[in-house]
Amino acid sequence: MGRSIDIGAAQLGAPAQIDLEELLATRLLVQGNSGSGKSHLLRRLLEQSAGLVQQIVIDPEGDFVSLAARYGHLALDAAECERDLAVIGARVRAHRVSVVLNLEELEVDAQLRAAATFLNALFDADRALWYPALVVVDEAQLFAPGVASDGSDEARRMSLGAMTNLMCRGRKRGLAGVIATQRLAKLAKNVAAEASNFLMGRTFLDIDMARAADLLGMERRQAESFRDLERGSFIGLGPAISRRPLRVKVGAVETADRGAAPKLLPLPEAHEAEALQNLILAPGEPPPPRVRNAPKPERLQEIFTQIEAPPPDIVAAPPPELTAQEREAAIEEIIGQIVGEAKAAQQAAETLHRDFQLRCRIRRLGPGAPDLADFRRRLTIFRAKQAFPEAVDEEGWDRAIELASRLPGDLQSVFLYLSRAAAAGQPCPEDAEIAGFFGSASPSRARRMLGQLEQSELIVARTDFEQRRIIAFPELGLETAA
């Protein structure tokens, strides 16, 4: 289990938790009628995970700007920087800054374009910048409409395309979509279908209920219960939340939303009919024309400076004190998780290392997590142990690890793999197995690397009388079985 964040109470008062790592991999869809508590829920999720992961909020109503003061998010007023959103998006990615893109001052068309430009910039970031980030989109049916809706065709196509990229192809790039909608039936189906986690709130319309039941794999009859949910209560389901439908009461938040539920206010004292006429119908000054989108270079410069500033220190409590041993154990466990996930061998070490760094942060291991080279070495050692889990000559194996640290990348891999086989008294692996170990499909590449190791006199290969290969490690006093 990775780091869990607490979103409130489940049945019988147990905490309702979301597994953050799992969420990054499997995305979340929140649905519920207006007033059901979706934005509150998103806020709770953002507050609880601030400081653990980069957060990017697409905020059509300016609801989330208040996160800035408490958690250090950069609040971007889209009307002020509309033209520069592509550049800003790219820098946000590069500097891993949490931001709220506030779209409330824009007309519908401009909102769609701004969201699309910004999301595309995040999506198109250079491979080296594919850091994990939560991308939260409130009122997602605006940006990914399933049926004709407000806005011009072109703007709608643009934002639908960006949302589809985010939800369907974002994961590989580290972007995890968390989207909320008040009308599931109005949200594009392909966008909804990519989320594996759901939180369903109060829903009145049959057509939304039917879509929700389909997505959750529930009977329509079961989904009827969504009608009776009170504000702030949701049914959660999915790998990051719960394997069975779980009723969740969302907990309190620290920052304020702006759209508090409307309250009745006393009307002003009644006016005389004539005074009223004057009040409303008297000729007046025409309202000043709205000037907008005039570029304001100082503001833009300010935004860039803020993006590049080091992130504020917002982790509430200092990380727990760990002994060197506990730390090593935690690192080993994380490496085990990474190896346990399919295809670890095929992925570039840089990608795995980023994942590793994130997990270290989530576990709060503090500064000084292993760098790429160290991580690579540990990963190889872990996989070599896994390949030959038998009891080994520990002394020989320790020396092998020490010797290997002098070798570069793939040679180090091959050396550790073979010396582990030897230390475990196992036969020498085939060329194809050796290649497979360092993520190559080419046995001839494995042979070339054996040649290199032989030249550097770290190994001696010979064959026995049945032409079976044996590899000896003169410096370690080990050799593989035939």
Ligand SMILES: Nc1ncnc2c1ncn2[C@@H]1O[C@H](COP(=O)(O)OP(=O)(O)O)[C@@H](O)[C@H]1O
């Ligand atoms: N779990 C909750 N606890 C307390 N107040 C809540 C909760 N959920 C929602 N509210 C309040 O109810 C109102 C509507 O919630 P909101 O999240 O804006 O709904 P939605 O985004 O679904 O329209 C807001 O004033 C909000 O503060």
Ligand SMILES: [Mg+2]
């Ligand atoms: Mg809302």
